[in-house]
Amino acid sequence: MSSSISPADIVQLERALELAERGRGSTAPNPIVGCVMVDSDGSVVGEGWHERAGGPHAERVALDVAGVKATGATAYVSLEPCAHQGRTPPCTQALIDAGVSRVVIGALDVDPRTASLGVAALREAGLVVQVAEGGIAQRARRQNEGFRRWVRDGRPFVVYKAAVTLDGRVAAAGGDARWVSGEESRRRVHELRAACDAVAVGIGTVRRENPLLTARGVDAVVQPRRLAFGKGPLPEGSELELRTGPIQEELAVLAAEGVQTLLLEGGPTLAGAFLRSGLIDKLLLFVAPKLIGGDDAPSLFGGPGAPTMADAIETQACDVEVLGSDVLLTSYLAEV
Numbered sequence: 651m652s653s654s655i656s657p658a659d660i661v662q663l664e665r666a667l668e669l670a671e672r673g674r675g676s677t678a679p680n681p682i683v684g685c686v687m688v689d690s691d692g693s694v695v696g697e698g699w700h701e702r703a704g705g706p707h708a709e710r711v712a713l714d715v716a717g718v719k720a721t722g723a724t725a726y727v728s729l730e731p732c733a734h735q736g737r738t739p740p741c742t743q744a745l746i747d748a749g750v751s752r753v754v755i756g757a758l759d760v761d762p763r764t765a766s767l768g769v770a771a772l773r774e775a776g777l778v779v780q781v782a783e784g785g786i787a788q789r790a791r792r793q794n795e796g797f798r799r800w801v802r803d804g805r806p807f808v809v810y811k812a813a814v815t816l817d818g819r820v821a822a823a824g825g826d827a828r829w830v831s832g833e834e835s836r837r838r839v840h841e842l843r844a845a846c847d848a849v850a851v852g853i854g855t856v857r858r859e860n861p862l863l864t865a866r867g868v869d870a871v872v873q874p875r876r877l878a879f880g881k882g883p884l885p886e887g888s889e890l891e892l893r894t895g896p897i898q899e900e901l902a903v904l905a906a907e908g909v910q911t912l913l914l915e916g917g918p919t920l921a922g923a924f925l926r927s928g929l930i931d932k933l934l935l936f937v938a939p940k941l942i943g944g945d946d947a948p949s950l951f952g953g954p955g956a957p958t959m960a961d962a963i964e965t966q967a968c969d970v971e972v973l974g975s976d977v978l979l980t981s982y983l984a985e986v
């Protein structure tokens with residue numbers, strides 16, 4: 651049985667997701683994972699999260715905190731426990747050995763080689779296993795969206811972020827795009843850069859703006875790799891890496907080098923090519939209260955568009971956030 655977890659279960663899973671976030675930025679190439687142990691009275695007896703690759707998994711940490719109180723407890727884990735020997739022993743066996751009686755999982759493992767093996771091993775040992783569904787499950791999956799795309803498809807999870815005017819223009823008719831959006835939006839962009847493995851623009855944007863693409867004014871443990879797609883050459887002094895191959899090939903190479911998340915920052919010609927190749931997973935649109943007018947300014951995507959409404963790409967309902975005088979729209983084109 652996978653469904654019908656209770657509202658109390660959801661509260662504990664939310665806590666597991668919260669704990670997982672403490673590892674963000676330091677677990678690569680592993681996902682972030684959190685775990686909560688709750689005894690039969692409903693008391694939390696252990697909490698843990700995965701802190702760094704090679705270090706103990708969240709379940710192991712929470713089990714160590716719980717000690718003997720893990721016997722008969724329910725383990726809430728944001729991601730399916732591993733059933734294989736990696737750099738650390740399998741978590742399924744640790745849960746079984748500790749006498750945990752029930753395991754509630756936020757998201758199933760996405761790796762085709764190991765998916766569902768954790769659930770199977772636990773059930774085989776007689777534990778009750780439930781897998782979340784609905785909103786909390788979606789949040790658990792999205793928490794590791796970069797990792798999931800990277801493992802499943804051998805490419806980075808691609809987020810296209812752009813700043814647009816109310817009439818959907820990314821620059822003025824003369825090509826000037828500094829600045830479309832306001833200060834708060836631009837600060838958010840630096841946070842986004844700090845949270846991803848690589849940032850990319852097309853060579854057209856490099857020629858126009860010569861951007862640094864660094865994460866500035868925010869805590870960045872490491873700077874993202876900074877890429878320019880196109881034949882080049884790069885302007886004198888540019889520190890961007892030139893990527894001259896076809897997009898898919900470049901993404902495969904980047905993935906092999908460990909890039910799990912790519913923030914695509916435009917411009918429209920490159921973004922249109924990504925869109926038509928089905929390579930944009932998520933769209934972040936900073937909409938500024940400005941109008942350019944006319945039809946001679948660049949819009950969000952360049953190149954040929956959908957010929958009819960029936961061909962339009964349907965994205966998920968947007969999340970909306972107000973940032974100063976701008977609105978940030980977030981929409982998924984694909985989920986993992």
Ligand SMILES: NC(=O)c1ccc[n+]([C@@H]2O[C@H](COP(=O)([O-])OP(=O)(O)OC[C@H]3O[C@@H](n4cnc5c(N)ncnc54)[C@H](OP(=O)(O)O)[C@@H]3O)[C@@H](O)[C@H]2O)c1
Nearest residue numbers: 812813820825827852853854855880881916917919920923
């Ligand atoms: N508001 C915003 O958020 C925002 C963001 C970025 C840019 N902009 C604005 O957008 C304008 C620049 O946009 P743009 O469209 O001219 O430039 P762009 O999309 O940044 O770069 C286009 C170039 O990308 C290269 N490229 C590499 N792989 C490609 C592929 N598979 N398909 C197509 N192109 C590929 C091509 O160069 P090669 O021919 O050398 O291969 C192409 O000419 C500027 O005005 C800039 O200020 C606005």
